[in-house]
Each structure stands twice: as structure tokens, then as C-alpha cells.
Amino acid sequence: MGFDRYMAICHPLHYTNIMNKRLCYKLIFGSWISGCMTPTVPTIVLSQKPFCGSKIINHFFCDVGPIVKLSSPDTFFLDIFVFMISAVIVLGSLLLVTVSYIFIISAILRISSSSGRHKAFSTCASHFSVVTIFFGTVIFMYIRPTSGENFEMDKAISVFYSVVTPAMNPLIYSLRNNEVKKSLAKSFQRSRNSWSDMGIVYSIKFKPHSRVH
Numbered sequence: 001m002g003f004d005r006y007m008a009i010c011h012p013l014h015y016t017n018i019m020n021k022r023l024c025y026k027l028i029f030g031s032w033i034s035g036c037m038t039p040t041v042p043t044i045v046l047s048q049k050p051f052c053g054s055k056i057i058n059h060f061f062c063d064v065g066p067i068v069k070l071s072s073p074d075t076f077f078l079d080i081f082v083f084m085i086s087a088v089i090v091l092g093s094l095l096l097v098t099v100s101y102i103f104i105i106s107a108i109l110r111i112s113s114s115s116g117r118h119k120a121f122s123t124c125a126s127h128f129s130v131v132t133i134f135f136g137t138v139i140f141m142y143i144r145p146t147s148g149e150n151f152e153m154d155k156a157i158s159v160f161y162s163v164v165t166p167a168m169n170p171l172i173y174s175l176r177n178n179e180v181k182k183s184l185a186k187s188f189q190r191s192r193n194s195w196s197d198m199g200i201v202y203s204i205k206f207k208p209h210s211r212v213h
Contacts, residue, residue: 001127002100003027009120010107038089039064042082046071049078058151061162065141066151086142094135101128126172130165137161 007015042064049071059066064082068075101124108120137160 002097002131005124005127006100006104008123009104038085042085045078045081059155059158061158063154063158065154083142083144090135090138090143094139097131097135130168130172133168134161134165 004019007019011018046064046067051070052072054070057063057066057070068078068082071078104120104124108117111117111120137157141154141157141161
């Protein structure tokens with residue numbers, strides 16, 4: 001998304017030619033493959049460790065920190081190893097997004113009209129908010145040598161990058177689409193009409209009859 005926003009604002013005339021379906025598929029598969037390969041090395045290292053104590057993971061998903069704490073008592077070097085891998089991957093991804101936004105902001109500031117700048121900033125605002133929440137919580141979770149010490153706080157924070165951010169993505173990006181907005185408006189209007197009709201039927205059906213003396 002950072003690269004997509006960069007192309008849309010910095011190279012708008014070349015956007016359609018560069019951001020074609022083939023490149024989008026490559027970006028998607030590259031993200032999926034790198035995301036699947038990232039935990040491979042820590043998993044291999046963890047599989048060599050003895051698990052002699054409790055087998056209960058104090059988390060709502062199988063995260064690295066709680067599993068490390070279930071392994072052998074001396075986990076200092078394993079904590080450092082997980083910290084280094086997390087730092088390279090998380091900070092490397094954040095660096096790419098930051099560089100893209102540096103070019104984006106510099107391109108926006110060169111726009112002469114205020115309406116054009118406002119439109120460009122609004123285009124990036126949704127993605128920037130998601131990036132801030134995601135990287136803020138992920139950095140706090142993994143870019144510290146003592147990750148996994150306070151499990152209750154870690155579980156609460158991990159909700160943001162594992163639940164809140166994925167839930168926000170389709171809502172934020174789809175609600176910016178005019179066709180989606182029109183469809184939602186029509187759906188709400190039909191719902192209001194149907195509830196109004198039901199209210200009329202209800203009032204007619206249950207209207208008390210006057211008694212004739």
C-alpha cells in the first residue's frame with residue numbers, strides 16, 4: 001500500500017501502466033511468502049529446545065514470546081536471536097514505508113492548489129493511520145529483548161495488530177470507494193423503508209377497535 005500510494009501521488013500518469021495486475025500479484029505473493037518464511041528460522045531453533053515444564057501457552061494465538069518462555073530455563077540467547085530477526089524484518093518494512101511517505105509528502109507540498117493538497121493528503125490518511133497502529137504495536141511487542149515478560153499486557157496489545165488492523169483495512173479502504181458508499185446508502189435506505197412499512201403494518205394490525213355502546 002505504501003508503494004501504491006507513492007505511485008498514485010508521485011507518478012500519477014504512469015500509475016495505470018506500472019500498477020498492473022501482474023505487478024499487484026507479485027506484490028501480494030511476495031508479501032505472503034515473506035510472511036510465511038519469517039517465522040521459519042525461529043521455529044526451527046525452538047524445535048531444538050527442550051520443553052520440560054508446562055505445555056499451556058499463555059496467549060490467544062501461538063506467538064513466539066510465550067513459546068520461548070515454555071522452553072528451557074535459559075532463554076537469553078534465544079530472546080536476543082528473536083529480537084534481532086524481528087528488528088530486521090519490522091524495522092526494514094517500516095523503513096520502506098517511511099521512505100515512500102517522504103517522497104509522497106515532498107510531492108504533495110509541491111502541489112500549488114490547496115484543494116489538490118487536501119485531496120492527496122486524504123488519499124494517504126487512511127493508510128497512514130493503519131500503518132501507525134500496526135507498527136506502533138508491533139514494535140512495542142517484538143523490538144525489545146524482554147518480549148513476553150508481561151503476558152497479560154502483551155495479549156491486550158497484540159489485539160491491535162492481529163485483530164483491529166486487519167478489521168480496519170477493508171472498512172477504511174472500501175468506504176473510500178464511491179460505489180461502495182452508494183451501495184451502502186441504498187442498503188440503509190431500503191432498510192429504513194422496510195422498517196417504516198413494518199411499523200405501518202404493525203400500527204394497522206394492532207390498532208384497538210372502538211366499542212359501540
